[in-house]
Amino acid sequence: xxxxxxxxxxxxxxxxxxxxxxxxxxxxxxxxxxxxxxxxxxxxxxxxxxxxxxxxxxxxxxxxxxxxxxxxxxxxxxxxxxxxxxxxxxxxxxxxxxxxxxxxxxxxxxxxxxxxxxxxxxxxxxxxxxxxxxxxxxxxxxxxxxxxxxxxxxxxxxxxxxxxxxxxxxxxxxxxxxxxxxxxxxxxxxxxxxxxxxxxxxxxxxxxxxxxxxxxxxxxxxxxxxxxxxxxxxxxxxxxxxxxxxxxxxxxxxxxxxxxxxxxxxxxxxxxxxxxxxxxxxxxxxxxxxxxxxxxxxxxxxxxxxxxxxxxxxxxxxxxxxxxxxxxxxxxxxxxxxxxxxxxxxxxxxxxxxxxxxxxxxxxxxxxxxxxxxxxxxxxxxxxxxxxxxxxxxxxxxxxxxxxxxxxxxxxxxxxxxxxxxxxxxxxxxxxxxxx
Numbered sequence: 001x002x003x004x005x006x007x008x009x010x011x012x013x014x015x016x017x018x019x020x021x022x023x024x025x026x027x028x029x030x031x032x033x034x035x036x037x038x039x040x041x042x043x044x045x046x047x048x049x050x051x052x053x054x055x056x057x058x059x060x061x062x063x064x065x066x067x068x069x070x071x072x073x074x075x076x077x078x079x080x081x082x083x084x085x086x087x088x089x090x091x092x093x094x095x096x097x098x099x100x101x102x103x104x105x106x107x108x109x110x111x112x113x114x115x116x117x118x119x120x121x122x123x124x125x126x127x128x129x130x131x132x133x134x135x136x137x138x139x140x141x142x143x144x145x146x147x148x149x150x151x152x153x154x155x156x157x158x159x160x161x162x163x164x165x166x167x168x169x170x171x172x173x174x175x176x177x178x179x180x181x182x183x184x185x186x187x188x189x190x191x192x193x194x195x196x197x198x199x200x201x202x203x204x205x206x207x208x209x210x211x212x213x214x215x216x217x218x219x220x221x222x223x224x225x226x227x228x229x230x231x232x233x234x235x236x237x238x239x240x241x242x243x244x245x246x247x248x249x250x251x252x253x254x255x256x257x258x259x260x261x262x263x264x265x266x267x268x269x270x271x272x273x274x275x276x277x278x279x280x281x282x283x284x285x286x287x288x289x290x291x292x293x294x295x296x297x298x299x300x301x302x303x304x305x306x307x308x309x310x311x312x313x314x315x316x317x318x319x320x321x322x323x324x325x326x327x328x329x330x331x332x333x334x335x336x337x338x339x340x341x342x343x344x345x346x347x348x349x350x351x352x353x354x355x356x357x358x359x360x361x362x363x364x365x366x367x368x369x370x371x372x373x374x375x376x377x378x379x380x381x382x383x384x385x386x387x388x389x390x391x392x393x394x395x396x397x398x399x400x401x402x403x404x405x406x407x408x409x410x411x412x413x414x415x416x417x418x419x420x421x422x423x424x425x426x427x428x429x430x431x432x433x434x435x436x
Contacts, residue, residue, distance in 0.1 A: 003204030005197075006047045007031045008040055008064055009056035010170040016188070017054065017079075020197040027201050036146060036171045040064035050074060051204040054196065057081055057188075058109045059144060059169060062136035075203035079188060079196045081109055081168050086117035088189050089166060094121075097164060099182060104128045105153045105162035107169065110137045129156050150175050157181050213332060215270045216307040217251075217263030217298045218315045223291070234290040235259055245281055249273045262308075267300050270329070274298070280327040280340045287325070295319045296327035306332070314338065336368070345393070346375060359436050363407045373408075377434050386420055386429045405432060 003026055007017050011033045018029045030050070032043050040063040044053065053076040055061035061078035086108065093101055101123060108114050111132040118125045131152050133144040149172050156162040165183035167173050173185035219242060221234055235258050242261055246253045249272045251265030265273075273281050286292050295318035299310025310330035317328040321339055328338030337346050356374060360367045376393045377383055391401035408414035413436045419428040 003027045003201055003208065004049055004051045005029050005054050005200050005204065006050040006052070007054045007056075008034065008043060008060050010034065013056050013170070013188070016190075016193055017056070017197065020194060023194075024197070024201050027197075027204070034060060035174075037144075037169065038063050038146070041066070051207050052077065052200045054200045055079070057168070058136050059133075062144070075200075075207055077196055077199045077203065079192050081113070081186065081188075082192075083113045083116045083120075085186065085189055085192060086114050087120050089184070089186050090117055090121055090123065092187055093164070093166065093184065097184070099164040102127050103161065103163045104166060105131075105156040105164070106166045107131045107133070107149055107153070107172065109168065110134050129161055146171055146175075153183070154179060154181060210267055213267040213300045214302065214304050214307045215251075215263075215265045215267050215298060215300050216304065216311040217265070217270065217273075217296060218308075218311045219261045219263065219294060219296045220315060220319070221259040221286075222293045222295055222319065234286060234292045237289070238286070238294065241282070245273055263298075264304070270298050270300075274327070274329070274340055277329055277337050277340055277344060278342050280325065293323060293325040295321070295325070298327065298329040300330070300332045302332065310334070345372070355436055359408075359411075359413050362411050363413065365404070365407060369404065373404075373434065384417060384431050384433050386431055388429065 297314025301307035
């Protein structure tokens, strides 16, 4: 099956990447050109019909994925600018440039890479001036500003601190050339390009294989009003809505009873139906029209039986969302995602984490519940919370959340650490902290 790779690159670098297509029978490149790497933020959103994103370097990758939903939808790779790249470039300057390496102005995504290359060559770098933009690698540190970087190199040259510029940014190189400043655009090793293309092909194969996983969905009607039987009109309308979804996503719909339906498809079709697991399939205003809500469970698996079992688990969790239409999804790895929305939560039905297994064994609670507690804390900036905070996250009543807390406190896996006075009048709320 053909793997479609979108290559995000400067124009003159594109042929070096696409030349590798001849080494892969099942890969097709489409190039998307940028001049300034900051343009990648909007460029990526224009890409269509793609399995993998391949960026010409860490900088376009950073801008192309930092806010884009494509980061969640598609695997992304980039050609590194690492110790190997810097070692090659220092050798090139030493052998081919009369300016030599004594007074160098360098920019790099991580200064440690340069320090390691210097150590390999046993060089004296005391006369060098280095600017890193570590934020794109570490998520913190020095941010990237192309104009500031150009100014940095220009001042070093004009003040005599440097006689040669080594830059890792095409845009900076082009601007410095226009100013007649001696500079080198960092040479990218062929080995790095080849390995990145191979990684893109591998991720593409995994993506296609994953999308072909068997998927099963279960949809059921829940009565909102007390008394009264199942409403035939609600079942007919739900069936029509599901049939329309099936046509759009190439899924098959069958009716199991008056108020329950089963959907057969692939992981790819369910991703499309749920907009990459971020929303429940549109079911119209069933609550207002018929006084019913819709619960849906989706499951993935290597066999139809496994996928259906996972779908039933998803439906079970969806039905616990009382009086609200909702959908949950259970993956092949028994990861539960839901309720499907832009702010879906994720927890695991199974775990190999020994700490979580120990807590579950000691408290008699399920691994899924302990996994939810762990995920709850990871989402918060600080490890402190109230019963109300926990109830809102777990979508439980305050009393149910307090029962969970009581079990955990009894075994000292959660400890009380203080009190919080509510905004309005009322009793102070206990503040807790997880202790595992």
